[in-house]
Amino acid sequence: MLQIFKYNLKQLLHNRSELFWVILFPIILGSLFKAAFSNITAGEKFQAIPVAIVNEQGSMSDGFMETVKELDKDDKDRFLKAVYCDKKQALSLLKKEKVDGIIQVDDNISLTVSSDMSSAKLNQSILSAFIEEYQMNYQAIVKIVKTHPEKLSEAMDILQESASYNQEISYGKNVDTYDQYFYNLLAMVSMYCGTAGCLIAIQNQGNMSAIGARKNVSPTHKLKDITGELAVNILFRFLCILISFAFIILVLRIPLNTRLPFALLAILTGCTTGMTMGFFIGAIGNMSENVKTGLVMVITMGGSFLSGLMAGNMRIVVDTYCPIINRINPTALISDMFYSLAIYDSLDRYFENLISLVILSVLFCIGGFLLTRRKKYANI
Incomplete structure (x- = not known):
């Protein structure tokens, strides 16, 4: 298991494309958000x-x-x-x-x-x-x-x-309306882990890739091999997202570090859910790698849209007309974990979302393992 972990970690460190999407992309998009929302906020001062x-x-x-x-x-x-x-x-x-x-x-x-x-x-x-x-x-x-x-x-x-008509008041928490976009940004990046999970599933199927063929004839236990790959990928992407997270907090000055240990747990849980979701999708059927990866991206971006990343009021619309969607939408659940930390003193809503994500991760993981284990091939 340790050898598998070390081998995959070295492989990930040389993957520049992955480093861009989990580190530089959220930094760039977060900076654009900050620039755009700063101008909007500056124009919102009340005029007589x-x-x-x-x-x-x-x-x-x-x-x-x-x-x-x-x-x-x-x-x-x-x-x-x-x-x-x-x-x-x-x-x-x-x-x-x-x-x-x-x-x-x-x-x-x-x-x-x-x-x-x-x-x-x-x-x-x-x-x-x-x-x-x-x-x-x-x-x-x-x-x-x-x-x-x-x-x-x-x-x-x-x-x-x-009778005070133009007085700024606080409801106990100093929360910027536009912080929700940064919650959704971190949620989306966490769910990007799904592309890696999808690749892991494909590379463990003998009829899908050359690497999968070699793995299926090797003496290494498949469950141990897949578990090691999933673990190192989750850890690697979690650490990469922490760099983006630190940039958003320290450079952009977005207060996402409310109750920091719980915020970090939200990111780790999000990475795990994204990885296992991708693993499950990658294990389904004999579709090509491009089709499966595209499906992961469609689900991730669709979930981000419904949670309010592209349109701030979309989350409210969905919760009003079909609330069940965002109760099973991982991106919305991750975003809502950050929101609950910023708004509520109680952690009840946070843990409700956490439990939902853990259940989804377990289901995705079990489904993925059932679809990849004990497959037999006429020839590979």
């Missing part, structure tokens, strides 16, 4: 919403106008960029897309927007939510004045504390 205010002196005018003035202060927390005018001027500004909406104040508060301004949809939704919240608070104050006037001061203090 331009809005036209039409004050027609109603029962709600005084209080609302005071609120608008507070939110229109020229500082870093500015929420509104208000223009005070009559309705005709306001409609003209909206038509010219100088403002994202018109707020009309009298005995009620109403919002007018343009359906043609697709670029302002988000701001229009924010304005609508702002007005709705203000009206709810106003009605609450009116009710308190009528029923419990002695609690008015306390209620005003509570409402003032909650």
Whole structure:
């Protein structure tokens, strides 16, 4: 077993193609992600919403106008960029897309927007939510004045504390939305091990390769030979991916090292699942090496797509309409292990994914061994 391990390790160290795909490829793609997402993030700083205010002196005018003035202060927390005018001027500004909406104040508060301004949809939704919240608070104050006037001061203090419209808050974890792409990148690279597993299966079939023919007439026990090859390939690719992992953490500054031992276990489990999946596919039938390798790549890239590597919201779509897919999609399970480490204090979800991957690995491994053992050939 040790000799088999050492021989295969030397062989892998001279395979430049494998070194590129497991080390340089994730580094290059990760760097491109970082460059692209840095520009997106830089453009996401909140800008005060331009809005036209039409004050027609109603029962709600005084209080609302005071609120608008507070939110229109020229500082870093500015929420509104208000223009005070009559309705005709306001409609003209909206038509010219100088403002994202018109707020009309009298005995009620109403919002007018343009359906043609697709670029302002988000701001229009924010304005609508702002007005709705203000009206709810106003009605609450009116009710308190009528029923419990002695609690008015306390209620005003509570409402003032909650009325923060442009304040950054944290839910306990500082997680960047775009980190999921790096989770999926590591998951995809781990599943690339499948090409090596596929080659191992092919090279142990006497009718598929010259190496397989020599191995089948050698006295070495096939189970021992295959186990040694799988073990050294998993270890080698795990160590190579760790180089990419270190680059992403130390150079690109992506916080993937949350609870580092568990993150490393996620990569090792991913490599094992990818390797055994490829081994199982390589052991199926008498298809050519190119067909089997292509099948491994299709499954790997398809799994990466469904887990959200190419489209960030694809994972949500799949989980909404057919959640079972990503419960058996190894790439999604690996990615979700990193996600759970970053988001949750509990490790329950992490271990659920880990157990699923271990079960898949065992099934792939057993299936591969059953398909490759005790094959007989008329001639090789």
